[in-house]
Amino acid sequence: MKNCNTPCNLQKCFMCRLALNEWKPAIDSHRKNFLAKKGELILKEGDPVTGIYFVYNGNVKVHKKWGDKELIVRFANEGKIIGHRGLSTKSSVYPVSATALEPTSLCFIDIDFFLSTLKVNHDLAFNLMMFYADELQESEKKMRNLALMSVKSRLAVALFHLKDLFGTDDEDCINVELSRQDLAAFAGATYETVFRMMNDLVQENLIALTGKKIRITDEEKLRDLTIEAQ
Amino acid sequence: MKNCNTPCNLQKCFMCRLALNEWKPAIDSHRKNFLAKKGELILKEGDPVTGIYFVYNGNVKVHKKWGDKELIVRFANEGKIIGHRGLSTKSSVYPVSATALEPTSLCFIDIDFFLSTLKVNHDLAFNLMMFYADELQESEKKMRNLALMSVKSRLAVALFHLKDLFGTDDEDCINVELSRQDLAAFAGATYETVFRMMNDLVQENLIALTGKKIRITDEEKLRDLTIEAQ
DNA sequence: CGAATCGTTGATGAGCTTCAAAACTCGTGG
DNA sequence: CCACGAGTTTTGAAGCTCATCAACGATTCG
Secondary structure (H helix, E strand, C coil), rough: CCCEECCCCCCCCCHCCCHHHHHHHHHHHHHHEEEEEECEECCEEEEEEEEEEEECCCEEEEEEEEECEEEEEEEECCCCCCCCCCCCCCCCCCCCEECCCCCEEEEEEEEEHHHHHHHCCHHHHHHHHHHHHHEEEEEEEHHHHHHHCHHHHHHHHHHHHHHHHHHHHCEEEECCCCHHHHHHHHCCCCHHHHHHHHHHHCCCCCEEEEEEEEECHHHHHHHHCCCCCC | CCCECCCCCCCCCHHCCCCHHHHHHHHHHHCEEEEEEECCCEEECEEECCEEEEEEEEEEEEEEEECCCCEEEEEEEEECEEEEHHCCCCCCCCCCCCCCCCCCEEEEEEEEHHHHHHHHHHHHHHHHHHHHHHHHHHHHHHHHHHCCCHHHHHHHHHHHHHHHHEECCCCCCCCCCCCCHHHHHHHHCHHHHHHHHHHHHCCCCCEECCCCCEEEHEEEEEHHCCCCCC
């Protein structure tokens, strides 16, 4: 990753927005800014935890692997945190990898400084706690989905999720450039299966494809797939 | 659930151990103690959040459902917290159910009081944050397992997990009374499949059954199942 | 002693993965 | 500018894992 001097946008960065005034100079001196190219690995599962990253802009996939397969746990775009999964009482290695899907600019804070900030900045700690709580709920919902729902339903959930996260462009298409490979890894299924299910959804007029972009055409019926029967 | 007067064991309860001295009387007056019978529902997915529970002793399953299927997300025994998943910036209903697997005694604290305690007791907030961080790691590991591992491997993971959580008795058997139904829901598979896989593991001399109790006989080979190939 | 729940087993096939191969895209360098 | 190769998309076929259904024995419990 290349160093750069992008200043942090105080409005969007979790850390800077909640920073105590007296700590701001210290934060500025500890912060390192990076640019990650498309496809570049930002942090790697199993590596020792060095710090925490805030995404300034761009889009990052957070993923775990097992053998030669991978699962995308979530995406991190503008304003999101990555590397916070390294915080733990038990382990000191990152439990996930993070890879840039677009050119991405990041702000890095080393873990010791971040922890000491947390200890004195109670508002930041409280907000981070609530952030974790939200992530835990999301994670357990996805856990249930993977265990109990069909691939088609999981795909529908994934599409709504992507729409929420990235919004839509002026043609109402989900505003993200995502390979089918990654979509499959996010839905927790194989490439080919996801491809076939996408075809099904197009056949049933629930979604439409313009180029690689996806548009949800029948929100209600697509939503039905994500709702438990009975 | 029945009211009771079990005093809180300060050593084991997350809240009481970290309580500020000046808040202890307030906590005592806010705490309600309950006894839950075997099979009794403690809190229900979708119900409005009223507070948070600390398990004094016994064993509780935390589960989510979809249609007529269910997945056990985790177990909570002595000293663990349930209902903390209700904390969220977005929603105010419990995202999971909790059911007693044995006669269980609990301590209940209403959510408003708990939140105001959190705001002033920074040590408690910090510890809760780290607790969430650990749970998130666990949750995402399980997510990956459900997406990428075979039922047999997930069963192996589940058995190790149960051994860690409940320990072993004097015959080296995993010290928990768990129906195959619940074991299946924990491993994320059907009753029958889990039954067959258990048989396989017995055939291969990786585990042994004495009555309903399970003993891991070949830890190394069982561990192999849980490790990614290559 | 029913009644209900749980354990056990076999048969069947849906759902999904895997493999294989052709068609298409796209950047790269000659 | 085109040829090349690497990656991605598309499609078909084969088969494996696992869920589902069904039926019966065992155990628990009011």
